[in-house]
Amino acid sequence: LLIILSQWHRWNINTNLSWDIPRWRRFAEKVDVAKGNIQFTFHPTQEADFEGFIRRAAFVKGLGFRNCSVCIVTYPPHLPDLRRHCMELKKNGLVVRPQPFVGMYEGRRYPDSFTPEDKQLINELSRETGSALLDNMDYAIGDQNPCGKLCRAGQFYYHINQLGDVYRCTQVPQTQEMKLGNFYEGFELRSEPTPCPMKFCACGESRWLVEKCG
Numbered sequence: 001l002l003i004i005l006s007q008w009h010r011w012n013i014n015t016n017l018s019w020d021i022p023r024w025r026r027f028a029e030k031v032d033v034a035k036g037n038i039q040f041t042f043h044p045t046q047e048a049d050f051e052g053f054i055r056r057a058a059f060v061k062g063l064g065f066r067n068c069s070v071c072i073v074t075y076p077p078h079l080p081d082l083r084r085h086c087m088e089l090k091k092n093g094l095v096v097r098p099q100p101f102v103g104m105y106e107g108r109r110y111p112d113s114f115t116p117e118d119k120q121l122i123n124e125l126s127r128e129t130g131s132a133l134l135d136n137m138d139y140a141i142g143d144q145n146p147c148g149k150l151c152r153a154g155q156f157y158y159h160i161n162q163l164g165d166v167y168r169c170t171q172v173p174q175t176q177e178m179k180l181g182n183f184y185e186g187f188e189l190r191s192e193p194t195p196c197p198m199k200f201c202a203c204g205e206s207r208w209l210v211e212k213c214g
Contacts, residue, residue, distance in 0.1 A: 001164065001183065006032040010066070014039045016046065017056045024056075028063040037067040039097070042085065044078045050085070054092050061094065069095040074122055076105045076113075086125050096129040098122050100141045102202045111142035111200060119143075139206035146201045150193040150210040154180060157208050158189060169205045171198045 005011045017040050019027070040057045047053050061068040070089050074082060082098065089096045100122060101110045114122070119141055126137055138144040154168030161167070161174060164183040168190070172178045178197075181187025193210050207213060 001160070002036075003030050006035050010035045010037065012037040012039065014041055014071070016041050016043065017053060017060070021056065021059055024060050024063065028060075028065070033064045034066055036065040038065050038069075040068065040070045040094075042070055042072045042089075043075075044081065044085070045075070050088070054089065054094070057089075057094055058092055067095075069097055071097045071099045073099045074101050074114075074118075076101065076110065076118075079118060079121065082121065083125060086129050090129050096125075097204075098125050098129070100137075100202055102200055111140070111202070114141065136201070136204045136206040136212075139201040139209075140204065142200055145199055146196040146206055146209060147199050148195050151196045151206075151208050152193045152210065152213060153196075153205055153208040155190040155193055157205070158187075168194075169201075169208070170203050171201055171205060 002011055002013070013036075015038060038060065040053075040060070042050075042053060044050075057068070057070060072082065072085055072089075086096045086098065100114070103110060105113075122141060123137060139146050151168075157169070158180065159167045159170045160183050164185075165174065166180040166183055166187040167174060167178055168180065180189065196209070
């Protein structure tokens with residue numbers, strides 16, 4: 001899929017870097033790396049070898065992709081280690097993006113349950129690491145609600161899952177109602193901006209809101 005897409009379009013993928021280095025090298029030989037953006041996702045509960053993660057991320061970055069960055073989800077029990085992880089990644093030449101957690105933890109819903117101190121930490125680290133999400137943090141952390149606002153996601157931007165199903169963005173439920181079609185079978189993008197159906201926009205896709213991108 002990416003081999004085909006990279007012939008004409010810029011593309012973005014998220015990965016936990018589970019591939020070994022030889023497979024990444026083969027992948028880079030088949031796609032147009034100059035059009036590729038890769039976001040490495042670091043999950044402290046799933047990745048015990050932090051140094052190994054840094055080495056793999058640095059190797060993939062060195063293959064020449066257009067842009068590479070690391071996303072760290074701000075899962076509540078890992079907030080005490082967030083600064084250390086961000087600074088270590090930055091020290092190794094990697095762009096870091098703290099990603100506000102969306103979901104339930106110990107009976108509390110996030111990002112609603114982040115304390116003012118939690119939000120201050122996330123915002124400070126976003127500034128210190130030069131996170132691309134900083135300009136959209138108001139929507140990612142729950143300080144603003146995008147629901148009902150006109151958005152160009154699904155018009156100029158779309159998300160394709162592992163089955164080839166196409167959705168306006170990564171935030172909407174992957175239901176038949178939200179589906180725009182399938183990459184292999186055919187899909188149709190929106191001809192104009194449409195209202196956002198979500199309360200949060202955690203992955204920086206709020207940059208496609210008309211109020212932000214025009």
